[in-house]
Amino acid sequence: MMTTINAYLAAKGIYMLTLVLLALGVAGIIVCNNYMKKLICMNVMQVAVIFFFLCLGQKYPATIPVALDSAVKASEYVNPLPHGLMLTAIVVSLGTTGVGLSLLLRIREKYGTIEEDDLIRREELMNRKAKNGGNRK
Amino acid sequence: MTLILQAVLLLGLIGITIAIIFGKDLMISVVIYCAFSFLTMLLYNIMGAPDVAFTEAVIGVISTVFFIIILRSIDRKTK
């Protein structure tokens, strides 16, 4: 029973769970009204994509990609190429979060709120006030 | 055996994401995001990527503290 579960997980199961996590992240961005939760769900999506990449580089009876002695055989070590790409991706996501948070602070200063419904209503009010004020002159 | 362990941790991550989406207070979401980052670090360790796990541990802490700094000046209650 454990080997059938293992075989099913290796062929399709883990990919399906990763895709569910990615879809939950996208659904979170669309459903949540608060901008800060949208930023957190963006990080959730990033974790799902990184996990998908690292899945592709696994080998079954293999160890971590640090060479233990001088005679290396390629089938004893985990593929190091996805690890290198994902290191870069994690550090760049930190910069993206920082820029997103600074935009959030500016939105908060200008509109006074960070919920999406209130923001759309206030923007329409401001547009209407600007148009009426311009026409009265 | 490790595949079953990875599947269990992934199910935990999915549960945490549902808790983030339906939380009523923003501080809950940020603290649970810190736990999310910790679970992903464990997941990367089990898969055989300790370099990526080290980076994720350090950057998860810094990212959570960014969120908490912003949280001091915005409204914490959300619908």
Added chain:
Amino acid sequence: MRKTITVILLIIAVFVPFATSDILPVIGDPQSAPNTHVSDYYIEHAIEECNSPNMVTAVIVDYRAFDTMFETTVMFLAGLSVVIILANRPKKRIPAFSSLKRLKTADGRPVYRTINKDVMISVIEPLILIYALYVLFHGEVSLGGGFQAGALIGMTYLLDIMVVKRQRPIFRLSKAGSAALAGIGPLIYALTGIVTILGGGLYLEYNKFPLSVHQAELHSIGITAVEIGVTIGVAGTIITILNALMERTYFDDDND
């Protein structure tokens, strides 16, 4: 209405590809397509060509050094854009939220206290900085590298700026100074490439440094110089973002 339609479409998009297709490789197979062709070459020739047992460092700093140079530039640009977005002076302060009740004892002192600053600053922060230097210089032998060391130095600055208000810091940079520091990192990286051109090779080819040491030593010197650039870039970006964000928010219940 739009939210329920979106969720239904997402559920369909998750389950339909997996019921009908079989293109993704089986996890754990050493002969699948991503695990052959060029990764075998990287694994087998990492020690003799790059002089580093850590294959991930050999891949990102030696075989694919050009990508890491642009990644460091992207980090610098992120720090710079945070400074530019938050460059205005707000006309009025953000209204403080008085939802925190301050408990007081009988003679007026507040019950809430901060962490003991003397223990934190003088014991823990130098240990973290020494560990960051160790991770930087041993990045090619064991796990570590430039990114981790830069993030650890940024974490030290974070501790420093959040525990002590404005008294006795270890190192304190202004916003312009930290943005300059974040720019020096990619500069060191790019200059390493130009030095190899002057030695007669291609850009970032470590074999052609104009120094007269053994060939394995040349790769070590190149990798260390490049990783110092990456560390300074990442640490500078984190310090820049922290400085820019902490000017706008204030902690209204710190009284020391």
